[in-house]
Amino acid sequence: TINGQALWHDLVTTAAYGGTEKGGICRLALTDEDAQVRSWFEQTCTALGCTVTYDSMGNQFARRPGTQNDLPPIMMGSHLDTQVTGGRFDGILGVLGGVAVLRALHTAGINTRHPLEVVNWTNEEGARFTPPMLASGVFGGAFTEEFAGSRPDAAGITLRQELERGGFVGAEQCGQHPATAYFELHIEQGPVLEAEERTIGVVTGVQGMRWYDVVVRGRSAHAGTTPMPMRKDALLAAAGMIEQVNAVAQAHAPEGLSTIGIITALPASSNVVPREVRFTVDLRNPSEPVLQAMEEDFLRRMDECAQKSDVHVSVTPTWNSPAVHFDSRCVACVKDSTHELGYSMRDIVSGAGHDAVYVSRVVPTAMIFVPCLHGVSHNEAESATPEDVTAGSNVLLHAVLKADQE
Amino acid sequence: TINGQALWHDLVTTAAYGGTEKGGICRLALTDEDAQVRSWFEQTCTALGCTVTYDSMGNQFARRPGTQNDLPPIMMGSHLDTQVTGGRFDGILGVLGGVAVLRALHTAGINTRHPLEVVNWTNEEGARFTPPMLASGVFGGAFTEEFAGSRPDAAGITLRQELERGGFVGAEQCGQHPATAYFELHIEQGPVLEAEERTIGVVTGVQGMRWYDVVVRGRSAHAGTTPMPMRKDALLAAAGMIEQVNAVAQAHAPEGLSTIGIITALPASSNVVPREVRFTVDLRNPSEPVLQAMEEDFLRRMDECAQKSDVHVSVTPTWNSPAVHFDSRCVACVKDSTHELGYSMRDIVSGAGHDAVYVSRVVPTAMIFVPCLHGVSHNEAESATPEDVTAGSNVLLHAVLKADQE
Ligand SMILES: NC(=O)NCCC(=O)O
Ligand SMILES: NC(=O)NCCC(=O)O
Numbered sequence: 001t002i003n004g005q006a007l008w009h010d011l012v013t014t015a016a017y018g019g020t021e022k023g024g025i026c027r028l029a030l031t032d033e034d035a036q037v038r039s040w041f042e043q044t045c046t047a048l049g050c051t052v053t054y055d056s057m058g059n060q061f062a063r064r065p066g067t068q069n070d071l072p073p074i075m076m077g078s079h080l081d082t083q084v085t086g087g088r089f090d091g092i093l094g095v096l097g098g099v100a101v102l103r104a105l106h107t108a109g110i111n112t113r114h115p116l117e118v119v120n121w122t123n124e125e126g127a128r129f130t131p132p133m134l135a136s137g138v139f140g141g142a143f144t145e146e147f148a149g150s151r152p153d154a155a156g157i158t159l160r161q162e163l164e165r166g167g168f169v170g171a172e173q174c175g176q177h178p179a180t181a182y183f184e185l186h187i188e189q190g191p192v193l194e195a196e197e198r199t200i201g202v203v204t205g206v207q208g209m210r211w212y213d214v215v216v217r218g219r220s221a222h223a224g225t226t227p228m229p230m231r232k233d234a235l236l237a238a239a240g241m242i243e244q245v246n247a248v249a250q251a252h253a254p255e256g257l258s259t260i261g262i263i264t265a266l267p268a269s270s271n272v273v274p275r276e277v278r279f280t281v282d283l284r285n286p287s288e289p290v291l292q293a294m295e296e297d298f299l300r301r302m303d304e305c306a307q308k309s310d311v312h313v314s315v316t317p318t319w320n321s322p323a324v325h326f327d328s329r330c331v332a333c334v335k336d337s338t339h340e341l342g343y344s345m346r347d348i349v350s351g352a353g354h355d356a357v358y359v360s361r362v363v364p365t366a367m368i369f370v371p372c373l374h375g376v377s378h379n380e381a382e383s384a385t386p387e388d389v390t391a392g393s394n395v396l397l398h399a400v401l402k403a404d405q406e
Numbered sequence: 407t408i409n410g411q412a413l414w415h416d417l418v419t420t421a422a423y424g425g426t427e428k429g430g431i432c433r434l435a436l437t438d439e440d441a442q443v444r445s446w447f448e449q450t451c452t453a454l455g456c457t458v459t460y461d462s463m464g465n466q467f468a469r470r471p472g473t474q475n476d477l478p479p480i481m482m483g484s485h486l487d488t489q490v491t492g493g494r495f496d497g498i499l500g501v502l503g504g505v506a507v508l509r510a511l512h513t514a515g516i517n518t519r520h521p522l523e524v525v526n527w528t529n530e531e532g533a534r535f536t537p538p539m540l541a542s543g544v545f546g547g548a549f550t551e552e553f554a555g556s557r558p559d560a561a562g563i564t565l566r567q568e569l570e571r572g573g574f575v576g577a578e579q580c581g582q583h584p585a586t587a588y589f590e591l592h593i594e595q596g597p598v599l600e601a602e603e604r605t606i607g608v609v610t611g612v613q614g615m616r617w618y619d620v621v622v623r624g625r626s627a628h629a630g631t632t633p634m635p636m637r638k639d640a641l642l643a644a645a646g647m648i649e650q651v652n653a654v655a656q657a658h659a660p661e662g663l664s665t666i667g668i669i670t671a672l673p674a675s676s677n678v679v680p681r682e683v684r685f686t687v688d689l690r691n692p693s694e695p696v697l698q699a700m701e702e703d704f705l706r707r708m709d710e711c712a713q714k715s716d717v718h719v720s721v722t723p724t725w726n727s728p729a730v731h732f733d734s735r736c737v738a739c740v741k742d743s744t745h746e747l748g749y750s751m752r753d754i755v756s757g758a759g760h761d762a763v764y765v766s767r768v769v770p771t772a773m774i775f776v777p778c779l780h781g782v783s784h785n786e787a788e789s790a791t792p793e794d795v796t797a798g799s800n801v802l803l804h805a806v807l808k809a810d811q812e
Contacts, residue, residue, distance in 0.1 A: 083673065126675075127678075130676060189628045190628070209630060222782075224595070225781065228664075233652075240645075253634065259676075260641055261674065261676040263641060268667065269532075271784065282676055282677055351628070351631035351632075375632065376632075377627070378629075
């Protein structure tokens with residue numbers, strides 16, 4: 001079984017790479033902090049008898065040989081990058097939980113039939129390079145490597161440039177990596193398990209999510225001399241749109257979600273009426289048809305706002321990750337293991353995107369959720385208990401052993 | 407009289423320093439583009455028989471000797487810096503109109519009693535270093551030199567650092583410069599003169615203006631897993647506030663003005679509910695008591711919004727420029743000159759702040775407005791006719807000659 005203390009120790013150790021004053025982590029993909037944690041991961045897994053390699057997207061694979069090395073590996077994993085104001089568990093637990101599984105087998109001297117691999121996927125968060133799950137997306141065939149490599153950060157530096165700078169480009173072509181199953185352990189990032197006092201969420205799928213860039217164009221004008229009726233204020237128009245984006249979720253309550261995370265106004269001078277405002281929109285729903293209806297509702301509301309405010313609006317879709325249903329046999333491995341270990345559980349649909357979304361397109365996949373404090377995530381206050389993360393890793397261990405028998 | 411062709415030529419020549427594709431100018435204070443136009447100004451005035459000096463705030467003084475050089479000078483001027491999306495007349499006309507006056511006297515071989523000076527005031531726009539009219543503010547005693555020098559731009563570079571980098575720091579202490587009168591020629595930057603088809607605005611004063619920084623604090627949260635009712639969305643709350651800031655102006659129509667020019671949201675990630683939004687507010691009114699009422703109305707509305715949205719708001723005043731009434735004798739010089747020259751005119755209160763606002767605290771001051779196309783300013787499309795700018799410069803010339811007789 002899992003050594004919970006060693007797992008917790010790993011969580012504390014890695015939290016130092018990009019650790020913030022408020023106890024969170026700021027470790028954007030492919031920054032120097034990310035390079036530090038990648039190197040920690042490599043050393044730790046090598047010490048547990050693994051070989052560590054990169055593919056062409058900088059995805060990191062730590063491989064523990066099995067007794068039948070001609071079989072495709074069983075993979076575990078998640079990501080080690082974080083949001084700007086990230087917590088200490090989102091993604092990290094899935095990788096370190098995998099390391100804890102390797103350690104348990106290493107200590108007990110157990111050999112599996114299949115080789116086992118722990119994967120650290122590049123740029124899951126989408127906080128530095130949009131969209132999220134970019135490298136697992138290439139792995140799963142959702143994006144081309146050219147598209148992913150050309151994605152720029154806010155300073156215009158591309159993902160490809162940063163992969164090369166860090167020396168993270170491996171010989172293996174991303175996606176040319178056979179595997180027989182993939183298990184991803186993650187904090188729920190939502191309030192359900194905590195509220196119902198369940199230890200394990202058996203994740204049956206992931207809701208659909210769509211992203212858009214909205215550009216509102218008005219007319220810049222002098223703040224001191226332009227009478228109010230003569231203005232075409234792009235920001236005032238955008239304020240109405242922000243409220244209408246919120247109304248889209250309200251109109252599809254309680255499952256519909258809408259979020260505006262980024263906004264900029266130009267020319268950004270205190271005494272100039274903004275001529276242009278740009279903002280992002282994130283719409284989510286577990287049902288694809290409802291999500292489609294939300295999109296139509298959203299587009300209609302943006303047009304109405306633009307007309308009312310006499311400004312121009314354009315909406316560009318930037319990401320569309322359809323609702324996902326995981327592999328029933330992998331889900332059964334998770335559910336049966338949880339049952340045997342005696343943890344309380346429930347089926348759950350993930351609200352967040354995960355590398356498992358795209359990996360599931362090419363490898364039978366399931367996920368394991370554990371509760372996090374108040375459901376708070378993408379926030380430095382993100383927290384989970386040692387008991388829960390150990391329980392989740394135990395389920396991961398047993399699910400992997402079950403899949404190894406099949 | 408003024409050589410309108412030479413003046414227009416100067417306007418075209420200087421528009422190249424920081425000229426934009428759309429025919430405007432981006433020449434932020436103390437940038438390399440600003441240094442270029444400063445050097446052009448120095449060379450041009452030297453060729454017209456002037457001595458050019460700097461004071462300690464980088465204000466540039468081109469001095470043409472008079473017949474009685476113990477008399478304090480009569481000053482003309484304005485600023486050569488622009489907004490990010492600035493036009494080709496705002497400020498520039500006041501300096502180049504002054505140059506045109508020097509040229510007219512030089513050509514005609516006329517000597518005034520008082521020395522004449524054309525001043526280029528540093529950082530009038532407030533687009534790079536807030537607040538606006540910073541160096542004329544030090545001249546007029548509204549700001550200390552320490553405060554002004556310590557103002558940072560968006561990259562954290564201070565005005566003092568940039569003054570030193572450019573070599574713009576003169577020996578004379580800013581403010582230790584006696585003068586007997588100051589005349590500033592400017593485009594109206596508003597629609598009144600054009601609408602009434604008048605050539606000259608006799609500016610009797612400037613409206614009051616107040617600036618604030620608003621910070622809204624909510625709670626960051628995951629866009630995919632946080633139910634709408636559990637969010638404290640700082641941006642959604644800010645949207646309501648933006649509309650309420652607008653409502654402040656509507657409640658004091660038609661003279662009340664309110665503008666939000668800058669907004670930022672943190673942590674600025676598409677899938678994170680913003681925890682913090684910052685925006686600027688600019689309130690204006692020709693009447694100080696009404697402006698005070700607008701401020702109180704604004705503060706009350708911000709508190710109401712914060713309570714309704716369950717977020718925290720704080721409002722910090724950053725600039726307060728009270729309503730100004732110009733010197734009656736200087737205003738009379740402008741009005742009488744306009745009358746004698748036969749231009750149509752009207753009295754007008756300036757909606758924009760100008761260097762004249764702060765200079766008027768220590769030197770008898772007046773301003774001359776000419777129409778600009780559709781009242782558009784702080785915009786690359788800003789435009790004025792050769793006829794009108796020549797007329798304005800003629801009024802400037804005659805007002806200066808009148809003041810020289812007093
Ligand atoms: N798990 C996670 O936070 N992934 C980021 C992608 C998303 O926005 O859901
Ligand atoms: N003239 C001018 O645009 N000055 C900037 C100060 C203001 O905002 O009014």
